Amino acid sequence: MGPGWAIGAWFVPVADLWLPYRVAVDMWGACSPLPTEGELRRVPVWPVNLWWDLFAGTTLLGRYAAMRFDTADSPAGIDDAVTLYLAVDLLYAAAAGAAAVFAVRLAALERLKATEGPYWAPAGA
Template structure:
């Protein structure tokens, strides 16, 4: 009786996920968030030019807030819309980042340097938030395209983000909107510098997303041209 020899079964390859649309959405959202901060800076200049009303700042201390005038009320609207756009930008960026990480794993067959949970927690856990988010981007890029030079825009984006985070400016304001209005009346330049940091980080981030996405999309096209990819489970 002939015995059949069991052949080892190769593990299924992980599925690749389209990246171009995700990258376009993330880059576009970053630019829109940057534009929202441009509008915010314009309103702060308008507040500075108008000058503080005789009734004093909106937040008058000890829980007392005077009624807002039209310009101050519109600044509240501008900051609320900007905050909403920034939140949407964060969601689209995280979706893109997770997709890039998963695709890099599928393309290389190597386990990512950072666990998937850090795609989200890496931004908020103290200390590790100084390098984990950039590290995930860099790891996905270098795993996808070994030997290729990291786009300069990645370091510019992260450098500006760190300036904002460590100096307590940009999207990390701890002051209330009314207190920011008071600062615009008394000393607008620090606010404008903070806005410039956010705008610069958003623009650099958009360029970084486009550059990293283009490299991975090129690698995917090359792989698909060489052989069909099996469908598996992205982890």
């Protein structure tokens, strides 16, 4: 994908549920050092997965909370929807923290690849 997709992927209806994740995984892979011959070392992708799982799950839960709030016909229903909104806000804060972890680790991978080259250093070096 071209560089415009890093921003544009967020605005494509329906595809915004997976295109930004694909862009993030592609950036992660591009910044990860390549394994040397005979080694299978890969950088774990958990920071990308953690951020995206929290973000996408929270977005879907937020839509569900909005639907519950709109269809609430009693004070108890409204109370349940507001409780869901509280959970959504807390999960968005967790997703923001996970995004920060992802960004810091991605920058570290970029810095490592820029200073040490495209391959992992040999084990004894």
